[in-house]
Amino acid sequence: MMIYNDLLAIIGDADRVTINETVREQHSKGLTYHAGKLPDIVVFPITEDEVVEIVKYASVNKIAIVPFGAGSSLEGHVIPLNRGISLDFTLMNSVVSVQPEDFLVKVQPGVTRKQLNLYLKKHGLFFPVDPGADATIGGMSATNASGTNAVAYGTMKRNVLGLRAVLANGDVISAGGETIKSSAGYNLTELFVGSEGTLGIFTEITLKLSGVPEETIAAKAYFSDVVTAGAAAEMVLQAGVRIGKIELVDAKTIEAVNHYKGTAYKEMPTLFLEYSGSKEEVETGITFIEQLMAEAGSRDFEYERDSLRRAELWDARHSAAIAIVNQKPNQLLVSTDVCVPISELSKGISYSRGVIEKYNIDAALLGHVGDGNFHAVFGVNPNDPDEMERFHKMNDEIISYALQHRGTCTGEHGVGMGKIPYLEMEKSSSLQVMKAIKATLDPDNILNPGKIFINKEIEASV
Amino acid sequence: MMIYNDLLAIIGDADRVTINETVREQHSKGLTYHAGKLPDIVVFPITEDEVVEIVKYASVNKIAIVPFGAGSSLEGHVIPLNRGISLDFTLMNSVVSVQPEDFLVKVQPGVTRKQLNLYLKKHGLFFPVDPGADATIGGMSATNASGTNAVAYGTMKRNVLGLRAVLANGDVISAGGETIKSSAGYNLTELFVGSEGTLGIFTEITLKLSGVPEETIAAKAYFSDVVTAGAAAEMVLQAGVRIGKIELVDAKTIEAVNHYKGTAYKEMPTLFLEYSGSKEEVETGITFIEQLMAEAGSRDFEYERDSLRRAELWDARHSAAIAIVNQKPNQLLVSTDVCVPISELSKGISYSRGVIEKYNIDAALLGHVGDGNFHAVFGVNPNDPDEMERFHKMNDEIISYALQHRGTCTGEHGVGMGKIPYLEMEKSSSLQVMKAIKATLDPDNILNPGKIFINKEIEASV
CATH class of the missing domain: 3.30.465.10 (Uridine Diphospho-n-acetylenolpyruvylglucosamine Reductase; domain 3)
Structure with a gap:
């Protein structure tokens, strides 16, 4: 194969240039449901100079290049849609x-x-x-x-x-x-x-x-409903408390964790908090937070200082995704990723729980309440067309809701392949600028083609 | 004048389109020494639609447009180098x-x-x-x-x-x-x-x-020398204290303030601090900071809670620039603006004081110690060629020092006209990308031409 010989000549090390089927398979997809595609070749560069030479080669020959890291993308970022070179950075890890x-x-x-x-x-x-x-x-x-x-x-x-x-x-x-x-x-x-x-x-x-802060305290506050819990989080932010973490988990999710792990966490909407600083700051901070939570209507409040106990306290939050995904065997993790203004968050979570139930999906609902970003996380069987259809409908409805409520289709996972149509809705006016910048810097569309947007102008010219 | 009639037809309000000499003069320059240039016309839009129509007109006729706000730029940003339209946003202030x-x-x-x-x-x-x-x-x-x-x-x-x-x-x-x-x-x-x-x-x-934080405390700590004061600031940052403000003023600057205002502030390198949060957070925070300052070798430490007294405590910091500039009449404020990594800051300030003395300039030295950004601020008479030459040499040496010490030529004032040659040194490799983006989005170079960089490709085509 010419590409193999050419890249081997550049790299000069047969251990780092491969067309091995298994390795290409490993570089064909991300973590989740998006259909994979095999790259023609996988290269493991160890220096910037090597990357430069590979890109120059790809540029001259108009070959696509997709950078590959841990492969933990949730939106198909690493899938080599136009085949070409998967550039694995595992060895450039100093x-x-x-x-x-x-x-x-x-x-x-x-x-x-x-x-x-x-x-x-x-x-x-x-x-x-x-x-x-x-x-x-x-x-x-x-x-x-x-x-x-x-x-x-x-x-x-x-x-x-x-x-x-x-x-x-x-x-x-x-x-x-x-x-x-x-x-x-x-x-x-x-x-x-x-x-x-x-x-x-x-x-x-x-x-x-x-x-690293001198001291960290982890806490949990329980609420009768998601909206009250959301309002409590808002109070914390409004009061200017310099919170370290603040996460919301809904009752159905805690129920799933208990079911999966045999635990007995209170099955109520729960705020998970963390506060860090000097010993004294943390002491006064946690007292203040407890007061705020009580004022906001929390039913109970617990906190821990010791790092092991902190982890135990947060266990229901950390275990939520895995508990959900592992309910059935051979499931691939999928996750929605909308983000809305803070005041829209608890309503958005309530709405999303309704959509999830409508489509009869076992999903955890986790909110980064301080940022307005929340995820419906669950497992799907990509070979089950009915399940996939329900997932896509649910995803679509949650994103539409977010876009109608001043939100974004992706808070942190990125666009990749999965969010392209939603980005078109969300960024209708500025997409032309993104495409113009892409066309200027990568006129032959060799860098991770087919991600973020479909650039028709570029595609047509190649 | 055709441009006047055309823009008047777009705006339809003679009060908001003017070729009046005085108004054009006001829109010809920023706050400081850069030579001004008269725009052909000044327009005061009140809606986005008006801005769109003006830009479309300018685009068709290849006329330069410079947006104008308060005119407080320190690097000549608002100067209409290619004449054309000064777009004053004073009335678009809702x-x-x-x-x-x-x-x-x-x-x-x-x-x-x-x-x-x-x-x-x-x-x-x-x-x-x-x-x-x-x-x-x-x-x-x-x-x-x-x-x-x-x-x-x-x-x-x-x-x-x-x-x-x-x-x-x-x-x-x-x-x-x-x-x-x-x-x-x-x-x-x-x-x-x-x-x-x-x-x-x-x-x-x-x-x-x-x-708005519930409570704020302002503090001052005095040190024997700038390097010790800088190290104390570093300790605060390293300890993870969530400081609100942390500013360093050198001894010569305090001396100038005392001379100008008749005050008796200790003429020592001084750290000005502010810490905010809940009442309790602030109480414990300030105690911790005082301890840190003592450990770092501070000679004295003062703090105030009351807002009026806080302002008094910080007076030497707030008065520094004005004290320096007003030492002589008819001076224009000039300021350097380098930023370096934190650990380079106190050395950079010491070095800069040396350069200032070498050129016999009366400058205040003020450091945003938390960010590594510091200013030599003083007044110049732009008609005094000797003074201007000394200013430029000093500015040049301080910037060269910063660039050699992993710094940037501008921490917060921007490039404008004044920093163009320094940006070329600092961003040699990425300037081509900036220019390519500019050429893509503004191929006729009508938007604030001649700022940030000289884009020869664009200039040649116009």
Whole structure:
């Protein structure tokens, strides 16, 4: 095969260039239901120079390239729709340098979140963005990932200070830098963060770190209904409490966890909270939060300081998705991902529970209440057309509701393949600008083609 | 004049279209030394539709347009280098809507920061970005402004959730939205924030608001030297203290304030701090900060709760720039604006004081220590060639130092005209991408031409 010989000549190491069926199969799909497609070849670069040479080769020959990290995407980002090269960053997983005194670290894109936090432990620092999966920093940057810590620490875009990227023509650019602030020209860093591999391929990412707080308290508050729980969360935010995490889980979800794990958690809408700071800050903070929860009508309030007990306290939240997905064998995890303004959240969750019941789906409902982002998470059998149809209808109705209530179709998972039609509805006016930027930077559409949007102008020219 | 008649026909109100010499003169320059240039005409739009019609007219006739807000730019952003239309947003200054429960507000671009905060007071909310001047939200968005609150609340880019902008071809786009988080396609909001009027003209901006904290304490800590003071600030950040403001003022600056105001502030490097939260949080927080300052070698520590006394305590910080500029009559304020990683800050300030003394300049040195951004602020007589030469040499040396120490030439003032050669040094690799985006979105270079960079490809084609 010519592509194999050509890429082998570039890489010079047969262990890192493969057309092996099993490896290609592993690089054909993400975590969930989107139909996979085999890449022609999988390459494991170890240096930026190699990435540059591969991209130049792909550019000359108009071959598609899809960057691949942990493969934990929920929207089909890593699927090589136009075949071509799957560029696996697993081996480009070094911490390049750490400057603890500046709260920053430079990493290669294949470094995973857990790997990084293990590395940072000795410095008393951590990287706060936690999407759940042990994703790579490259993948998390590509989708602007977030998770439960976002209410306190923001999403990836707030924590990526700079990056190096290889453009479609093989040029390497350096965007952003090592300072917390800058007004030096267009904010390319935050244009590339969230661009899902369609504008450039990351080769190095500079991250802002945070100090590990001296003390953390985890808490739970129970409510009679979701709307009251949502209003309680709003009160916390309105009071200016600098909450670390604030998550809402609905009663049906707790019921499922109890059923799956044999636990006896109160089957009521529950707010899971975390508050961090100095010992004294935490002490006064938790008292204040307890008061707020009582005023907001909480039926009960519990909290724990010890790290093991904190984990136990939060167990129902952490176990929710797995409990739901593992109810039946051979299920693929699927998740909705809408985000709405805070005041729309509890109504949105109530509405979504109704839709889920209408389609007779066993879904957990989890809300990042501080951000207005919530997920209906469950397992599907992609080979069951009836189940898939019910999933798509439910997804469609929840997204339509969110868009009608000032929301977005994706809070943190990204567009990938799965959200393309919804992005067209949501961003009708600005999609032309996105497409124009894509066409300028990648005129032959070789970088992760078919993701975020279908660029007819580009497609036609290729 | 044809342009007058044409624009009058569009606007239909002779009070809002003018070629009056005095008004054009007012729109010919920013606050500081950059040489002004008269626009051909000044127009005061009151609706988005009017902005669209003006831009369409300018597009067809290839006439330059420069948006104008409060005119408080420090880098010549508002100077109509290619003449044409100065688009004054003073009359487009309504709060469009406020959703207190969602912590968000939509404003027209001419709303000023102080006007907005006065409006928000009744809701117990405020907009935290404070660049000092009573700038417009449009201008602050255009330069990605920040100021003393940035360490706690971030810069404009973190506080602009969405915007409407008129593109060079007259199309209106809506970017971002009303949610705290989104991964829905390219992050155009943060591409347009900081684009200095070169990519589009803002007609509406959606801002994230913050709750007014229950209690605020202001504090001062004195140190024997700048490096020790800088290290103390670093300790605060490293300890994860959620500081509200943290500013460093050097001894020479305090000396100038005392000289100008007849005060007797200790002429030592001083850290000015602010800490906010609930009553209890603030109480424990300030005790912790005092301990940290003592450990870091502070010579003395003072703090105040009452709002009037807080202002008195911070007086030396607030008065520094004005004290310096008003030492002599008829001076124009100039300011450097470098930003470096935190650990480079105190060394950078020491170095800069040396450069200032070498050129025999009376400058205040003020550092946003939490962000690594610091300013040498002083007054110049733009007609004194010797003084201007010393200013440019000093500016050049401080910027070179910052770029050699992993810094940026502009932390918050933007590039405008003044930083163009420095941006070329700083962003050599990514400037081509910025220029390509500009050429795609504004092929005739009508939107604020000559700012951020000189786009030779565009200039040649026009």
